[in-house]
Amino acid sequence: MTTATDIDKKKPPAGFSERGAYQKLLAFASLIALLIGFSIASPNFMQTSNMIAILQATSVNGVLAVAVTLVIITGGIDLSVGTLMTFCAVIAGVVLTYMGMPMLLGVAAAIAAGALCGLCSGTFVAKMKIPPFIATLGMMLILKGLSLVISGTRPIYFNDTPGFDQISRGSLIGEVFPALPIPNGVLILFLVAIATSYILGRTVLGRYTFALGSNEEAVRLSGVNTDLWKMRIYALAGGICGIGGILIASRLNSAQPALGLGYELEAIAAVVIGGTSLSGGRGTILGTLIGALIMAVLTNGLRVLSVAQEWQTVVTGAIIILAVYADMARRKKSS
C-alpha cells in the first residue's frame, strides 16, 4: 500500500496501472479461489467446454462493463448500457435484415448508433447538468421503448446475413489451434479491453477521464473544456455498447428488442467487484475484466453444482456487497 512513508515506488501510467493493485489482487485471488473451489466440488467444472462457456458468457457483460468503467472513472454512472446494447442490435437488424445492406455496414451502423446515444447522454450530463444517474435512467427507458417501437416488438432475425452469427460464435483462434476453440466474442472482448486500456493509459481522453473523476472543478479551472471531454467519454462508452449489441445479436442470431434491462446492473457489478471506485478518479479495465469473469464463474459454477437459480442471485448480491466493503475498509485505513 502506498503511504506517506513509502513513497519511492515508480508508478506506471494509469490504465493497467497498479493504482488499484490491492483490489485487483484481491479480485484476482477470489477468482482463482472460486475456480479451485468449483473444480474440487465438481469434476464437470474444469472442462474445456465449460471454461469456454464461461468465457462466452463473459463476453457481452464484459464489453458493457468496459464501457461503463469509462463513465464511472469520470465520477458518473451509466444505467443505459443494457438497453443501449439492445437498441444497437435492433439498428443492426434494421440495416441488415430490413434494408438488406452488407454486414460491415450493419456493424458500423450499430456502433455509430451507440456512439450517438452516448453523445446524447453526455450532452444531458455535461451541458444540461442533469445528474448522470437521472440522465442515463431516462436514456435507459427511452432506448428500451425505441427498440420496441422500431422492431414492432418482434425479434429481428439475421438469417439473410450469412456469417453474422460467426462474429460471436465462430472461432478464428480455433481454426489455427483446434485444441483451443475460443469463440470470437471472447476475442473481441479482449481486443476491446486492450484498446480501451490503451486509451485510458496513453491518450489525452484517458488522462482527462481520470482527471475529471479526480477533481472536475480543478480541471475546469485549468482551462480545460470539461463539458466537451465528458461528452466524448460518454460517446466512446456508447460506441463500445454498440459492439456489445453486435455481440449479443450475433450470439442469438437475432435482435431481441425486449432484452437489455438488468444488463446494466450486471455490468456495474463487474466494475465494482473489479475495484473501480464509484466516486471516480480510479479504476482499471483489467479489474473490470476480472470482475466480469468472477460473475460468470459464480453463475456457471453454482449452476454446475445444481444450486437453484434464485440462490445464485442471492450469492451474487452478497459478493458485490463484500467486494465494496473490502474496498471501503481498505480506503479508510489508507486515509
Added chain:
Amino acid sequence: MEKLVDMTGIDKHFPGVHALKSVQFNLLPGEVHALMGENGAGKSTLMKILSGIYQRDGGTLEVDGQIVSPTTPREAQDLGIGIIHQELSLMNDLTVAQNIFIGREPRKRFGRLDDAALNAQTAGIFASMNLNLDPRTQVGSLTIAKQQMIEIAKALSYRSKMLIMDEPTAALNDAEIAELFVIIRRLRAEGVGIVYISHKMDELKQIADRVTVMRDGEYVGTVSAADTPVSKIIAMMVGREVNEEPLDPPVLGDAALSLEVSGLNRGKDIRDVSFSVRKGEILGFAGLMGAGRTEVARAIFGADPKDSGEIRVHGKPVSIRSPKDAVRAGIGYLSEDRKHFGLATGMNVRDNIALASMDRFVGIGGVLHDGEISTTAKSYIQQLGIRTPSDAQEVRLLSGGNQQKVVIAKWLLRDCDILIFDEPTRGIDVGAKSEIYKLLEDLAAQGKTIIVISSELPEIMRLSHRIAVMCEGHLTGILPGGKGTTQEDIMHLATQRTAAMQVTGTAQ
C-alpha cells in the same frame, strides 16, 4: 451587577496550534458586548467553548456564578446560552414553527404531532419579539434577514439569557441591519446579554456597549464602545510588531499595464471594482473574510459569471466567459483551496503540471507523449525546487508547500503571465512560506504580473508593491506598498462600509 458569563484564563490547544492563551471575557445582563479581532484571532474558538462545541483545556467558565463545563451545544442551551452561527442552519423546506421546535415538537398521545400547539407557541415567541410573521411560513421563502430573526426566535425558545451572534449582518443590507438592530435593542432592554462578533466598526458604534479585542489567540483588552475612538480599537487589533524589513517597492512607472479591470460587478459580492496592474508588479488584495476578494479573482478568471465589467489584457479588451478564455488570455488562478480547485489530488505530479497544457503533448490519435510530459515536469520540479521522490508521485502525498509549487508549475508551463494567487501560503508551514514568497518575487522580477490575495496582513505587507483593500464587495482604496503604509491604514479601509476614500484605480 451579577455577571451572566465570566470566562477567565481560558486555554485551548489544537494539534500544532495554541489557539487560546489565557483569554478572559465576561458578559453582563442587558448589554451588547462586541468581540473583535482579525481573522484567526480566536473569537470563534472562544465562543465555541462557551456554547459547548469545544471543551477548554484550562481556565474557568462561570455561568450565573456557577462553574460549568458544557460538553455539547444542548448542555449550553440548557444553561441559557444560545448561538446564532454565521451560516444559518435552518431547513428551508420546513415551516418557521417546525424549524424553531425541531427535535422537541409538542406531541399528542401516541406520538402524534400537535401542530396547533406548535404554531401557538411559535406565535407567542414572535409576539414577544414584536415580529409579525405567520408560523406556517416556509423558511425558504423568507429573506436572509427574516431567517436570522427565526434563528434568534429559536434561540429565545430555549429561554436563552444570552445570545452569541457571529457576524449577523454579513449577508444583510442596510434596511435589514436596521431591522435586526431593533430586535437586538429590544432584547437588551429585556435583560438578555448579547455577544456580538463583527468586523464592522460603524456597527459597533451603533449597537455595542463594550468591546473586547483579541489578537493571535490572546486577550488584548476591553474598552467602552462609546468612548473609544475607532483608531484605538484598530490599533488594539493589529498591534503586533512588524519584524520584517519594510519592502522597498520597485519603481514601475513606465512598465506596461498588463491587466486592467474596470466596473466589475457581480451581485452583492462585487460592486464596481476597478484596478490595474503593471508588468512585473505584485498587487496585494487585503480585506477581512467575506470582503469579496476571492470573488473578484474568480470573476476575472471566468470561474463565476459576472454581471458587468471590462477586462483588458495587455491593453486589449478580452471577453472571458470561462476559465478556458482566461487561460487563453494568459491568466492563471491559484485557488485558496488547492485540494478542491487546484489539484487533481489522485493523479501524479507530472499529470498535474501538464493538466492545463495537455494539448502540447498530444500526438497522432490523441496519444500522449508521456516521456515529454515527464521531462518537462522534471525540469519544473528542479526549477521550483519541488520536493518529490519522482514526477510520478501522487500529489496528495506531497506537503502543502510542494503542492502549491505544483500548481505554480502548471501555470508557468501554460505560459500564463498574469498569475492570481489566492491565499498562497494557506496550510503551508513557516519555512516553506518564505520559499513561496521568494518564488513570487522572482516571478515578478521576470516580468510576470502577480496578484496576491491574503488575509494575513504581514504577508500582504511583505509582498505587495501596492495594496488594494476591499470591504463588502467594494474596493475601498489602493495604498502604496512599503514602509509608508501601516497595518492600521489597511484595517481602516477594510472595516469601512462604503468607499470613503478616493479610489486610485490606476497604477502609480
